[in-house]
Amino acid sequence: MTDQELARIANEVRRGIVTAVHAAKSGHPGGSLSIADILTYLYFEDMSVDPTDPGCTNRDRLVLSKGHAAPALYSVLAARGFFHAEELETLRRIGSRLQGHPNMNDTPGVDMSTGSLGQGVSAAVGMALAAKHWHESWRTYAILGDGELEEGQVWEAAMLAGNMQLDNLCIVVDHNGLQIDGTIEEVNSAMPVADKFHAFRFNVIELTDGNDMAKIRDAFQKARTHKGEPTCIVAETVKGKGVSFMENQVGWHGKAPNDEQFARAMAELVAAGKEL
Amino acid sequence: MAEEKRIATRVSYGEELVALGAERDDFVVLDADLAAATQTSRFKAAYPDRFFDCGIAEGNMVGVAAGIAAAGKKVFCSTFAMFAAGRAFEQVRNSIGYPHLNVNICATHAGISVGEDGATHQCCEDIALMRSIPGMTVIVPSDDTEARAAVRAALDCAGPVYIRLGRLAAPVINDPVAYDFKMGRGVTLREGGDVTIVATGLMVAAAIQAAEALSAKGVAAEVINIHTVKPLDEELVRASAKKTGRVVTCEEHSIIGGLGDAVLAALASDPVPVRKVGINDVFGESGPALELLKKYGLDATGIEREVLDFLKD
Numbered sequence: 001m002t003d004q005e006l007a008r009i010a011n012e013v014r015r016g017i018v019t020a021v022h023a024a025k026s027g028h029p030g031g032s033l034s035i036a037d038i039l040t041y042l043y044f045e046d047m048s049v050d051p052t053d054p055g056c057t058n059r060d061r062l063v064l065s066k067g068h069a070a071p072a073l074y075s076v077l078a079a080r081g082f083f084h085a086e087e088l089e090t091l092r093r094i095g096s097r098l099q100g101h102p103n104m105n106d107t108p109g110v111d112m113s114t115g116s117l118g119q120g121v122s123a124a125v126g127m128a129l130a131a132k133h134w135h136e137s138w139r140t141y142a143i144l145g146d147g148e149l150e151e152g153q154v155w156e157a158a159m160l161a162g163n164m165q166l167d168n169l170c171i172v173v174d175h176n177g178l179q180i181d182g183t184i185e186e187v188n189s190a191m192p193v194a195d196k197f198h199a200f201r202f203n204v205i206e207l208t209d210g211n212d213m214a215k216i217r218d219a220f221q222k223a224r225t226h227k228g229e230p231t232c233i234v235a236e237t238v239k240g241k242g243v244s245f246m247e248n249q250v251g252w253h254g255k256a257p258n259d260e261q262f263a264r265a266m267a268e269l270v271a272a273g274k275e276l
Numbered sequence: 277m278a279e280e281k282r283i284a285t286r287v288s289y290g291e292e293l294v295a296l297g298a299e300r301d302d303f304v305v306l307d308a309d310l311a312a313a314t315q316t317s318r319f320k321a322a323y324p325d326r327f328f329d330c331g332i333a334e335g336n337m338v339g340v341a342a343g344i345a346a347a348g349k350k351v352f353c354s355t356f357a358m359f360a361a362g363r364a365f366e367q368v369r370n371s372i373g374y375p376h377l378n379v380n381i382c383a384t385h386a387g388i389s390v391g392e393d394g395a396t397h398q399c400c401e402d403i404a405l406m407r408s409i410p411g412m413t414v415i416v417p418s419d420d421t422e423a424r425a426a427v428r429a430a431l432d433c434a435g436p437v438y439i440r441l442g443r444l445a446a447p448v449i450n451d452p453v454a455y456d457f458k459m460g461r462g463v464t465l466r467e468g469g470d471v472t473i474v475a476t477g478l479m480v481a482a483a484i485q486a487a488e489a490l491s492a493k494g495v496a497a498e499v500i501n502i503h504t505v506k507p508l509d510e511e512l513v514r515a516s517a518k519k520t521g522r523v524v525t526c527e528e529h530s531i532i533g534g535l536g537d538a539v540l541a542a543l544a545s546d547p548v549p550v551r552k553v554g555i556n557d558v559f560g561e562s563g564p565a566l567e568l569l570k571k572y573g574l575d576a577t578g579i580e581r582e583v584l585d586f587l588k589d
Contacts, residue, residue, distance in 0.1 A: 119339050153367075
């Protein structure tokens with residue numbers, strides 16, 4: 001797919017995110033919108049997955065360690081054909097397959113149950129270790145928030161992955177700079193992240209615009225070919241990306257738009273989509 | 277009771293891993309820098325390429341195990357009970373329990389019989405913690421025979437299994453050839469009509485000994501071995517309780533949330549008086565294991581005393 005085609009899908013994914021969170025009347029739009037482009041690229045261009053056979057043993061895996069960005073994952077999976085996009089509106093409802101945080105046993109295409117920050121990355125290390133040990137060629141991705149890096153378990157997992165030279169593992173840090181209580185600088189910054197992961201024996205790729213398809217493509221292509229070390233892509237992103245009044249606003253970490261805000265957000269996204 | 281052979285269940289675990297490793301190569305073993313103590317070092321020595329030391333980071337080890345299982349593979353992970361069930365509780369709950377993954381957590385050094393290391397390492401809360409996780413199977417083997425059978429059964433059990441193992445050498449009470457281990461099924465070791473002693477783990481041998489001593493005093497105690505605390509063999513417990521009218525539970529664990537409470541819950545709808553022998557809501561202390569067990573009433577004498585006191589009521 002071309003970058004433009006991928007960008008169009010990312011726009012569709014953003015509409016799905018906003019629709020799902022609005023319908024649920026709760027959820028996390030900010031960090032879902034920041035990671036929408038990267039997830040779109042991975043599921044449509046990089047990862048080997050099969051919507052008709054979600055459990056295919058040789059598929060590439062993705063662990064959404066920042067599980068609160070579930071609306072983004074669900075919206076991408078719907079766009080990719082794992083389930084119908086209409087189901088997005090059942091997000092967080094009783095009986096829905098789309099739980100507030102991802103559950104691998106509920107949702108086709110979800111590879112690991114996550115939501116408790118810091119835990120997903122360990123599972124991703126386990127997956128990569130399993131693939132290596134049983135000589136299987138699939139890759140594992142883990143998506144982490146920058147606030148999530150404050151969890152010590154992230155560094156326990158990183159230490160092991162680096163020491164085990166798991167080059168079939170790619171960790172993505174969604175560096176949007178904001179967490180619930182404020183900017184990560186105000187709360188407890190893990191910066192400089194690139195230096196830290198380098199010290200943990202990772203190949204580090206600094207993705208200067210994690211919302212730009214061409215740059216995303218370049219970063220992940222480099223990650224895929226790097227051998228001997230796991231890769232960490234530090235992606236500079238904009239929280240709330242694509243909805244003007246949500247962009248870089250910490251208040252939109254975990255809040256649903258009301259009807260008026262939803263209409264405005266969708267109008268913006270539809271207009272942006274037409275220009276692509 | 278024949279007590280010629282004594283072996284710690286952690287050793288049984290290590291040896292059985294090696295035996296399983298010879299039969300099949302579809303599983304790996306993780307540890308967190310305690311391989312020599314948990315006895316996974318035996319497996320490491322036999323199959324170094326199937327063993328992974330995750331270092332002193334138990335939460336991560338549990339998560340790594342979850343990832344291996346989520347990839348459709350089989351895995352054992354080991355550390356001390358304090359760290360597996362205690363420190364890594366939330367990782368066990370959310371990364372293994374919630375997705376119901378086939379991870380076998382074999383936790384050693386459970387209970388006060390850890391001995392000299394003292395209270396920080398004497399985990400008397402792990403049964404309570406693990407029982408509280410939906411879908412978790414909790415097994416506390418009483419001896420070498422049972423520990424080996426439990427490890428073997430866990431490997432092909434679809435969901436998560438927590439196996440509680442001890443540091444102290446324990447008498448072998450089950451015939452290694454004839455014993456038929458069935459997960460979730462209790463075993464009546466001795467029949468009697470005056471009182472039911474329901475025991476688990478290290479306390480099963482003590483319960484048999486106590487029953488023998490009681491018999492000499494004219495008290496006929498029924499002894500039930502509950503190796504699987506969850507799911508509990510409620511039917512067996514209820515039937516025996518109905519028969520004897522009195523139940524004494526015995527565990528090397530806090531009286532809060534363990535076997536005793538599981539039995540109480542099973543009897544709640546048709547109540548029978550219950551006494552609980554266990555750690556009475558206190559922390560342990562350093563000392564030789566056998567002396568500690570005696571001090572805290574977790575031996576045959578302690579059980580006998582409790583039963584005789586109970587019968588006075």
